[in-house]
Amino acid sequence: MHPRPPAPTTTSPHRIPDNVPRDIPWVGRHDELRRLTAALCEGNGTSAAVVTVEAIDGMGGVGKTAMAVHLAHRLRDRFPDGRLFLHLGGHASDRDPLPATRALAELLRLLGLPPKELPQDLDELVSLWRTTVRDRRMMVILDDAADTGQVRPLLPGDSPTAVVVTSRRRLPGLPGVRPVSLDVLPRDDAVLLFERRVDGRCVTRRAEVEEIILRCGHLPLAIEIAASRLLSRPSWSTSDLLDQLTAGSAHLPELRDGERTLRHVFDLSCRALTPPQRLVFRRMGLHFGVEFGPHAVAALAGLPVEETDRILEELLSQHLISEPSPHRFSMHDLLREYARSLYDDDALEPEGEVRKAVRQLMDHYVQVADRADRMAYPFRSRIPLDAEGTPAATGRRTGPEITDAHAAERWLMTEGANLLDTLDWIRQNGPESQLAQAVHVLAGFLDMEGHLVAAEPLLRRAVAHWRSVGDGAARARALLDLSAVHTHSGAYEEGIAAAREAQDIARTLQDGELESEAIHQLSIPLWQTGRYALVRSLQQHSLSYLVQTEKTLQTARVRNLLGIAHLHLGEKVEAVECFVAALAGFTAEGDDRGRYRTLNNMAELFRKNGDPEAAEKSYREAIELSAGMGSRGDHATLQINLANVLTTLGRPDEALALFGRALPVLRAVGDRQGEGIALNGIGRAHRIAGRGEQALPQHVAALAVLRDIHAEGEVVDVLYDLARVELDTGRMAQAVAHMEQSLSISRRIGARVEEERASRGLEAVAAARLSGTPNWH
Numbered sequence: 001m002h003p004r005p006p007a008p009t010t011t012s013p014h015r016i017p018d019n020v021p022r023d024i025p026w027v028g029r030h031d032e033l034r035r036l037t038a039a040l041c042e043g044n045g046t047s048a049a050v051v052t053v054e055a056i057d058g059m060g061g062v063g064k065t066a067m068a069v070h071l072a073h074r075l076r077d078r079f080p081d082g083r084l085f086l087h088l089g090g091h092a093s094d095r096d097p098l099p100a101t102r103a104l105a106e107l108l109r110l111l112g113l114p115p116k117e118l119p120q121d122l123d124e125l126v127s128l129w130r131t132t133v134r135d136r137r138m139m140v141i142l143d144d145a146a147d148t149g150q151v152r153p154l155l156p157g158d159s160p161t162a163v164v165v166t167s168r169r170r171l172p173g174l175p176g177v178r179p180v181s182l183d184v185l186p187r188d189d190a191v192l193l194f195e196r197r198v199d200g201r202c203v204t205r206r207a208e209v210e211e212i213i214l215r216c217g218h219l220p221l222a223i224e225i226a227a228s229r230l231l232s233r234p235s236w237s238t239s240d241l242l243d244q245l246t247a248g249s250a251h252l253p254e255l256r257d258g259e260r261t262l263r264h265v266f267d268l269s270c271r272a273l274t275p276p277q278r279l280v281f282r283r284m285g286l287h288f289g290v291e292f293g294p295h296a297v298a299a300l301a302g303l304p305v306e307e308t309d310r311i312l313e314e315l316l317s318q319h320l321i322s323e324p325s326p327h328r329f330s331m332h333d334l335l336r337e338y339a340r341s342l343y344d345d346d347a348l349e350p351e352g353e354v355r356k357a358v359r360q361l362m363d364h365y366v367q368v369a370d371r372a373d374r375m376a377y378p379f380r381s382r383i384p385l386d387a388e389g390t391p392a393a394t395g396r397r398t399g400p401e402i403t404d405a406h407a408a409e410r411w412l413m414t415e416g417a418n419l420l421d422t423l424d425w426i427r428q429n430g431p432e433s434q435l436a437q438a439v440h441v442l443a444g445f446l447d448m449e450g451h452l453v454a455a456e457p458l459l460r461r462a463v464a465h466w467r468s469v470g471d472g473a474a475r476a477r478a479l480l481d482l483s484a485v486h487t488h489s490g491a492y493e494e495g496i497a498a499a500r501e502a503q504d505i506a507r508t509l510q511d512g513e514l515e516s517e518a519i520h521q522l523s524i525p526l527w528q529t530g531r532y533a534l535v536r537s538l539q540q541h542s543l544s545y546l547v548q549t550e551k552t553l554q555t556a557r558v559r560n561l562l563g564i565a566h567l568h569l570g571e572k573v574e575a576v577e578c579f580v581a582a583l584a585g586f587t588a589e590g591d592d593r594g595r596y597r598t599l600n601n602m603a604e605l606f607r608k609n610g611d612p613e614a615a616e617k618s619y620r621e622a623i624e625l626s627a628g629m630g631s632r633g634d635h636a637t638l639q640i641n642l643a644n645v646l647t648t649l650g651r652p653d654e655a656l657a658l659f660g661r662a663l664p665v666l667r668a669v670g671d672r673q674g675e676g677i678a679l680n681g682i683g684r685a686h687r688i689a690g691r692g693e694q695a696l697p698q699h700v701a702a703l704a705v706l707r708d709i710h711a712e713g714e715v716v717d718v719l720y721d722l723a724r725v726e727l728d729t730g731r732m733a734q735a736v737a738h739m740e741q742s743l744s745i746s747r748r749i750g751a752r753v754e755e756e757r758a759s760r761g762l763e764a765v766a767a768a769r770l771s772g773t774p775n776w777h
């Protein structure tokens with residue numbers, strides 16, 4: 001039973017308390033302001049008790065206090081009984097957070113109660129506070145709260161008084177609280193804040209202001225400090241301030257204005273952390289990526305992931321990190337710089353511990369990538385990941401559980417930027433053996449996601465390393481990685497040479513499985529350059545070996561490529577048999593990538609057989625199947641194949657829309673063959689739509705791309721389509737020349753279907769010369 005509180009001292013009805021700081025010109029935050037204003041205006045101005053508690057949280061310097069003060073001024077008329085502002089000192093540098101007893105005493109004093117009459121007991125103070133404000137419509141700002149426990153006794157209970165709490169941490173558990181979390185300002189609002197602060201003075205160019213804002217990380221306090229520093233130096237312009245901010249790699253030392261430093265603000269947040277929280281915060285500053293998951297942080301900190309998860313949640317609640325998507329974390333650039341600067345104190349952590357933490361992070365990414373790669377790209381012939389010091393060598397497994405190919409691809413795509421940064425770090429800091437293994441682990445990812453420019457020089461170094469240490473099996477596998485990258489970038493002859501060298505090594509080692517893989521890789525650039533008969537022979541040799549094994553996936557892949565060779569050689573019955581068998585094998589093994597690639601090839605067969613409706617259905621099935629997995633390049637390739645069929649079906653506008661989406665992707669991933677096919681398809685769609693003059697430059701561009709990479713099979717198609725549009729636009733001589741070239745190349749590479757097509761095309765040209773009208777059939 002609580003003691004009865006003393007009766008409150010009667011205050012003058014004319015005395016309205018108001019100690020809220022002055023307002024500032026306001027910029028941005030319109031959505032947050034609307035939400036808070038609506039909440040604080042509940043009750044329609046009556047004296048009925050409406051419990052209103054609003055909590056504004058965010059990182060230090062984000063503008064929480066400024067917003068609370070602005071609200072108080074904006075809503076002055078809604079709270080006729082006064083406005084109180086109390087700083088709770090949750091992150092004060094020179095004292096502990098204000099105890100609830102002192103906070104209540106100060107609030108009551110601001111209401112006019114004599115300090116000598118106030119009780120000392122916390123329960124009595126709480127009761128007196130709630131009695132005093134029971135019928136008052138006031139706004140109370142409780143600024144910089146340390147935690148929920150500090151705030152709870154200060155709430156007024158059933159009262160029309162509204163409370164606005166600001167804190168660097170989220171405050172769950174307060175009754176009726178409705179939190180609003182502030183982020184940094186959008187670019188335009190941040191620029192406006194700076195320009196209003198300097199009042200148009202010293203501004204040279206907007207581009208310089210935008211760069212200053214970027215260096216400030218769009219953080220309001222940092223922008224205020226930068227503007228104030230500029231104003232304090234009358235001879236400076238924005239150009240001078242920008243020079244100062246960009247003079248070195250560190251921005252924090254320059255964010256000062258004589259009275260304030262941003263580093264001091266961050267120091268206050270860091271002091272409130274427990275030792276484990278400080279460790280994780282510091283180690284997160286060592287991460288090189290923009291976003292990262294809890295397993296990577298656990299590797300950096302050397303802690304179990306369960307403990308790391310708990311600490312991350314605590315740092316998140318204190319706005320020292322953010323969570324842009326579920327279980328993906330990031331740090332503000334200035335907080336990251338601050339965390340790294342903490343290592344300038346040699347006593348904090350020995351340098352050896354810091355290097356060890358970064359190596360643990362590298363090992364984490366390589367180890368998990370190895371597991372993901374084996375799920376996502378099960379065909380690859382692999383070098384064992386057993387370098388000294390890696391998790392594989394020590395038997396320690398880290399990282400998320402990856403149970404299937406879909407999960408593996410999602411992880412690789414999610415962590416793509418971090419994996420590229422891992423490779424770059426190892427390139428600069430690790431031994432050649434570690435780089436050779438890491439680039440092998442990531443070769444499938446680098447190839448499929450179009451990082452060909454980054455991959456090629458690293459794979460060359462890997463080949464050289466394995467040659468220098470005399471490891472033939474590893475060198476052969478590195479050569480296969482290099483061949484795949486050459487092939488996808490259109491360097492077909494280099495791809496052929498690398499695969500043949502790998503095949504020779506496999507034969508020397510008498511490794512049948514490795515030789516089969518080398519044959520498969522060799523066949524791909526041979527197919528791209530129109531050597532279909534040789535591809536057929538190689539794949540038949542490989543198939544004769546694989547059918548004696550139980551390697552269903554590899555066998556299905558060989559049948560798929562053999563079917564492509566049959567298709568181009570006009571052996572349609574054999575092609576159908578291969579595709580059906582391949583599809584059955586992929587389906588039995590649950591390999592969706594193999595399934596949609598085989599469906600793509602079956603659609604091509606339907607198209608060449610003159611059944612575009614069946615081709616469209618097969619392409620759409622392939623696209624639907626690939627939606628949950630597959631590379632950007634795969635998706636774009638399926639799109640252009642479907643677009644070509646839509647053109648044949650007389651739907652050129654639909655086709656052009658698909659080409660428009662796919663072409664930038666193909667260029668981005670460095671797929672020059674795909675780029676050439678798309679350009680040719682765009683030309684064909686324009687021709688079908690009756691826009692011959694728009695079609696011509698597209699075909700010419702496609703021919704240049706495909707000739708440059710010696711994609712003879714595709715050059716045949718472009719020459720045929722170019723001849724058709726030239727004939728339609730009256731360029732008879734050019735049409736004859738290009739149709740003859742298409743016929744000649746078709747004969748040379750053994751493309752019988754294309755040879756027959758070109759022969760019919762020449763007949764149409766001859767008929768057009770007589771009648772004046774082409775008759776394509």
